[in-house]
Amino acid sequence: MSPIPAIKDLPHLDDPLEDSKRIAAYRAVDENLDVEVHKIIGIGSGSTVIYVAERLGQYLQDERFSQFVSKFICIPTGFQSRNLILENGLQLGCIEQHPVIDIAFDGADEVDVNLQLIKGGGACLFQEKLVSTSSKVFIVVADYRKKSSQYLGSNWKKGVPVEVVPSAYVRVCHDLKNLLGAKQVVVRQGGSAKAGPVVTDNNNFILDADFGEIQDPKMLHENIKSLVGVVETGLFIDNAEKAYFGNADGSVEVVTN
Numbered sequence: 105m106s107p108i109p110a111i112k113d114l115p116h117l118d119d120p121l122e123d124s125k126r127i128a129a130y131r132a133v134d135e136n137l138d139v140e141v142h143k144i145i146g147i148g149s150g151s152t153v154i155y156v157a158e159r160l161g162q163y164l165q166d167e168r169f170s171q172f173v174s175k176f177i178c179i180p181t182g183f184q185s186r187n188l189i190l191e192n193g194l195q196l197g198c199i200e201q202h203p204v205i206d207i208a209f210d211g212a213d214e215v216d217v218n219l220q221l222i223k224g225g226g227a228c229l230f231q232e233k234l235v236s237t238s239s240k241v242f243i244v245v246a247d248y249r250k251k252s253s254q255y256l257g258s259n260w261k262k263g264v265p266v267e268v269v270p271s272a273y274v275r276v277c278h279d280l281k282n283l284l285g286a287k288q289v290v291v292r293q294g295g296s297a298k299a300g301p302v303v304t305d306n307n308n309f310i311l312d313a314d315f316g317e318i319q320d321p322k323m324l325h326e327n328i329k330s331l332v333g334v335v336e337t338g339l340f341i342d343n344a345e346k347a348y349f350g351n352a353d354g355s356v357e358v359v360t361n
């Protein structure tokens with residue numbers, strides 16, 4: 105057993121960007137987790153949420169909190185998230201058994217002033233949305249680059265991620281361009297790690313649809329969702345309660361809805 109490291113005493117990591125992710129995640133956990141109340145915890149995906157799971161692992165090692173945290177059931181948003189839960193000694197659960205989650209933490213690709221989000225840069229958007237919309241409280245953890253300068257699409261230039269059923273991808277590409285006005289739609293590729301498209305944890309494809317700056321993310325989400333073949337969009341609407349943005353100087357900006 106060892107007490108949770110105090111944030112002010114943490115040694116710097118090799119990369120200041122990593123410091124900013126870690127400080128956002130640690131602060132988000134410390135300020136929002138109530139070990140006596142929260143029992144079912146959603147754990148998102150990406151490089152920032154790694155530090156959320158790490159912090160929960162530290163709580164588990166602290167004798168003041170261990171009896172509570174050892175009983176937490178953590179609900180993953182995909183393969184990576186599942187491994188984070190296990191690697192940090194936390195109990196893994198599934199959303200079929202726990203459809204109501206007390207609190208969830210996840211990263212984001214861009215966050216606007218109203219806490220509307222673009223997510224899905226890691227291709228986990230469907231399960232991330234399932235978990236975040238099943239949570240009583242949803243907290244976003246991000247580094248400073250994710251804070252939108254104005255509209256969604258100002259910072260994240262890769263387009264809105266859209267998860268589609270594989271047999272429908274050509275039809276959805278067509279509809280995104282011709283019905284909804286996307287400037288460009290690409291089928292996300294595995295790159296050097298895989299010839300051909302990325303296949304999600306749900307065996308679907310991801311389309312990245314460039315709509316430029318998005319003035320009405322709610323309407324765009326609803327329009328995309330209405331297309332046949334679309335499983336889910338990476339626009340997370342009216343869901344996040346707070347966002348923690350870590351800065352390179354070690355400060356954290358907290359935005360609340």
Ligand SMILES: O=C(CO)[C@H](O)[C@H](O)COP(=O)(O)O
Nearest residue numbers: 150151152211224225226228
């Ligand atoms: O939506 C996601 C994965 O689908 C991630 O949460 C998002 O890409 C942010 O990742 P990171 O914390 O690495 O910046």
